[in-house]
């Protein structure tokens with residue numbers, strides 16, 4: 001007999017305009033699963049769906065059952081966010097918009113600082129590269145949908161550290177916003193979370209800088225890991241090496 005997570009398949013209101021439907025796809029990268037956000041203005045029938053998740057028909061059927069969909073938005077190109085978008089678009093006849101033109105359907109790509117107006121809602125688009133080049137955040141009233149740029153817990157995988165640090169600096173300037181993440185639970189204050197992430201990343205960069213002083217400027221990622229992560233379980237050295245490699249690239253290019 002399988003145990004069903006109580007949150008799966010249940011639409012949960014988080015703010016007056018944002019509710020979440022958790023997809024049943026838990027994993028090391030997806031935490032409890034993908035958060036599909038359903039945004040609806042008070043008194044409106046139509047909604048905006050952000051990140052339909054995988055092509056998981058059971059999940060998508062539940063999302064479609066929440067009412068008519070005016071627009072589907074995608075926070076970035078990873079399949080746990082976008083794969084089910086075409087299925088939902090066909091079912092609901094809603095266009096799909098994303099920063100990456102290749103993901104769009106019957107609509108143009110999103111632009112930084114654009115205001116998206118649909119289903120009686122206004123959303124501000126923020127281009128926030130770092131997790132991926134095409135990552136965006138969406139500001140809605142006193143909340144920000146952060147995709148995988150900021151998760152409900154832990155740290156996110158990064159493709160460009162330089163871009164990610166710039167993104168964190170941008171997010172620290174948004175005051176008093178609830179974080180509505182792509183995975184994990186909502187968080188009370190985006191500015192505080194982004195500042196903590198930034199401090200954490202800068203502390204790690206300082207450790208790598210100090211390691212290079214000891215090891216010499218041409219040290220390998222592995223050598224840095226063996227020094228900086230000496231007191232950390234060796235099973236974590238593999239992932240740490242990827243992150244140190246990104247830090248070395250950043251330090252050597254700046």
Ligand SMILES: [Zn+2]
Nearest residue numbers: 078080148182
């Ligand atoms: Zn994801």
